[in-house]
Amino acid sequence: MIRWTWAFLDRPADTFDDCARFWAEVTGSTLSARRGEHDEFVTLLPATGPAWLKMQAVGDDGGIHLDLDVDDISAAVTVATGLGARVVTVQPDFTVMNSPAGQTFCFTPTERRVALDDSVPVTVSTAPDGTVSRLDQICLDLSPDDIDADTAFWQSLTGWTPQRGRRPEFSRLRGPDQPLHFLLQRLDEPRPAGAHADLASSDITATAAWHESLGATRVTDAERWIVLRDPGNALYCVTSRDPYTG
DSSP, X not given: OEEEEEEEEEEEGGGHHHHHHHHXXXXXXXXXXXXXXXXXXXXXXXXXXXXXXXXXXXXXXXXXXXXXXXXXXXXXHHHHHHTTOEEEEEETTEEEEEOTTOOEEEEEEOOOOOOOSTTSOOOOEEOTTSOEEEEEEEEEEEOTTTHHHHHHHHHHHHOOEEEEOSXXXXXXXXXXXXXXXXXXXXXXXXXXXXXXXXXXESOHHHHHHHHHHTTOEEEEEOSSEEEEEOTTSOEEEEEOSOTTTO
C-alpha cells in the first residue's frame, strides 16, 4: 500500500536556514527551491537516485514526521484507523494522522518513483577525510506502555519485514525498494512518542567530528553510536551500521 516513504525534518523557523544547510551538507544533497505558502518546505536532492528527505520550517521546537505516499488516501486512512491510528487533519491532497502512540504521519498522493535496483546506486555522503555516511533510518522512540501497540501498528500498516535489533529494546522494519527504514526503540520510562534520525557511518567518531565542525553539538558517546544535536537543537544519532546496506 505504501509506495514511498519520506522523512520530514521539522525545524524551528528561526534556525531553519542553518539547519537546511547543515543537513544538505551531511547528506551530500542539494536543496530544492523553497515552496509553500510561506516558503516553508524544501527537499534534499541526492546526487543520484530518488529523494527521501524533506524539511519544513515550523513555529515550534520541531521534530520529525513521516509522509507515506499511497495510491488511495481514503482507503489508507480507513486501514490506519482500523489499526488504531487517529485522524488529525483532512486536507484536499493529504491527511494528517497520529499512530496509536501519537507519532505524526501523513498520507500523501503517490508520485512516480525510480525503483531502487542495481541501476540506481545508493546515495551516500563522503566527508573530507573519506568517511562515508547515510541518513537511512528514522528511530521511533516509544515508552514501555506504547511499544507493543505501535510496533504492531507499523508492521501491519507497512507490511514491511521486521528484524530483531542487536539489543532487546530495538526492532527494525525494512521495506522493499525503500531507502528509508524504521527502528523502533523501547524507552526506559514513559514519555510522549517522538522520533529522531539515524545515520549509518563507516567511522562514527570521524563523522561526529565532521558534523561538529559544521555546527552540530555532541551529546553522548556510546559503543555503537554517538548522539548529537543539529543547529536546530534536534537530537539525532550517528551509528556504526554499514552505510551501504544499513
